[in-house]
Amino acid sequence: MNTEKKGYSKSLVLLIVLLLILLSSVMISIFVNSQKPISYGTVQGWVTVGPLCPVEPCNKVLNLTGYNLAFTNNGRTYYYAPLSANGNFSIKLEVGSYSIIMEPSCQWLGCDQVFPKNVDVLANETTTLNISIDTGIR
Numbered sequence: 001m002n003t004e005k006k007g008y009s010k011s012l013v014l015l016i017v018l019l020l021i022l023l024s025s026v027m028i029s030i031f032v033n034s035q036k037p038i039s040y041g042t043v044q045g046w047v048t049v050g051p052l053c054p055v056e057p058c059n060k061v062l063n064l065t066g067y068n069l070a071f072t073n074n075g076r077t078y079y080y081a082p083l084s085a086n087g088n089f090s091i092k093l094e095v096g097s098y099s100i101i102m103e104p105s106c107q108w109l110g111c112d113q114v115f116p117k118n119v120d121v122l123a124n125e126t127t128t129l130n131i132s133i134d135t136g137i138r
Contacts, residue, residue, distance in 0.1 A: 039123035043071075043098075044090035045130040047083055049108050051137045071098040071119075093121045100129075110134045 047069070052060040064083040071079045073096050080103070081091035100117040110133045119129050 039095040040092050041095055041121040041123055042090060042092050042126040043081070043119055043121060043129050044088075044126060045128050046089070047087040047102070047131045047133065049087075049133045049135060051135060054137050066104075068103045070101050070103045072101070073098050095121050095123050097121075106133065108133055109136045 047064060047067075049062050049064075052058050052062060063085045064087045065085045067083045068080040069083065069089060069091075070077050071081065071091070071093060073094075078098075079091055079093055081089040083089050097118065097120050100119060101115050102111070105111075106115055114131060114133050117129070117131060119127060121127060
């Protein structure tokens, strides 16, 4: 009878191990299949600020290096798009709706009328976003 108990115990342990392996495989399969691939789109364009002088022609050149466009989704910052010296930018983002502000804070007159800006990013598409900040200088 003692031998029967050992055989029964070994069979029970083996059955439990096999069930745990099967359950783990099912859980992994469910997890892997539930993960949706992340889709991306691109936002590109430019930021301009002007006029910079009350009388044209104006020889002032504004360098926007060091400024970024901050893209937020649900109030959480996800990405920063650095501006080139002449204000160009391009950034790849996850699909979704974003609110955009300038960082460091936009310091010119007219900024409060431009920011925050909203943009929808669509899968595998490029959205052009050109932002003109009118300083009001005439």
